Amino acid sequence: xxxxxxxxxxxxxxxxxxxxxxxxxxxxxxxxxxxxxKPATASxxxxxxxxxxxxxxxxxxxxxxxxxxxxxxxxxxxxxxAQNAYVLIVEAFAAGDRKALExxxxxxxxxxxxxxxxxxxxxxxxxxxxxxxxKDVDIIEAGHANNTARIKVRFVAExxxxxxxxxxxxxxGDIGRLATVTEDWVFERRTDRGDPNWVLTRVAAV
Numbered sequence: 001x002x003x004x005x006x007x008x009x010x011x012x013x014x015x016x017x018x019x020x021x022x023x024x025x026x027x028x029x030x031x032x033x034x035x036x037x038k039p040a041t042a043s044x045x046x047x048x049x050x051x052x053x054x055x056x057x058x059x060x061x062x063x064x065x066x067x068x069x070x071x072x073x074x075x076x077x078x079x080x081x082a083q084n085a086y087v088l089i090v091e092a093f094a095a096g097d098r099k100a101l102e103x104x105x106x107x108x109x110x111x112x113x114x115x116x117x118x119x120x121x122x123x124x125x126x127x128x129x130x131x132x133x134x135k136d137v138d139i140i141e142a143g144h145a146n147n148t149a150r151i152k153v154r155f156v157a158e159x160x161x162x163x164x165x166x167x168x169x170x171x172x173g174d175i176g177r178l179a180t181v182t183e184d185w186v187f188e189r190r191t192d193r194g195d196p197n198w199v200l201t202r203v204a205a206v
Contacts, residue, residue: 062142066149080102094129106201124166132158182206
């Protein structure tokens with residue numbers, strides 16, 4: 001499953017560049033024409049390509065580096081995809097859905113999540129997690145090196161979760177109570193390949 005496809009295919013935006021060319025016309029008679037005003041020409045602003053605005057914020061330089069190698073890259077579209085990825089990953093991990101996690105996680109992260117799911121299953125435990133809402137989603141770092149684009153996103157989410165044992169007794173959490181969770185997630189994508197997917201490579205609590 002392609003997370004960026006799930007996001008409604010908004011994974012790509014094209015930036016159009018239009019150059020207006022001014023064509024002048026020579027007018028007059030065979031004789032030398034009388035002096036007249038210089039023909040009007042297009043202003044410099046008409047000749048300037050319609051470029052996108054520069055990226056802003058603490059990750060601006062890194063976002064520019066990514067856009068330099070991927071002209072389809074757009075931070076707003078990426079953030080929309082990252083939000084959807086966050087909810088999918090958190091809830092799929094709670095449900096023990098390995099198949100849903102596979103295309104979204106880097107191998108090292110997938111190994112850790114799979115191990116945790118297996119250990120939970122061995123204990124007969126079940127987990128329910130609901131992401132009530134994302135209060136804040138910010139790109140705080142970005143960069144491009146060694147053909148890899150890397151973006152760190154800070155998520156502030158309101159989440160309800162609880163764990164039940166094999167007898168269906170709640171042993172941790174409370175699905176009726178929301179907790180605010182702040183985490184930094186790092187997403188990466190190879191820019192020297194045709195695969196447009198970003199994968200989660202690291203999670204850290206803040």
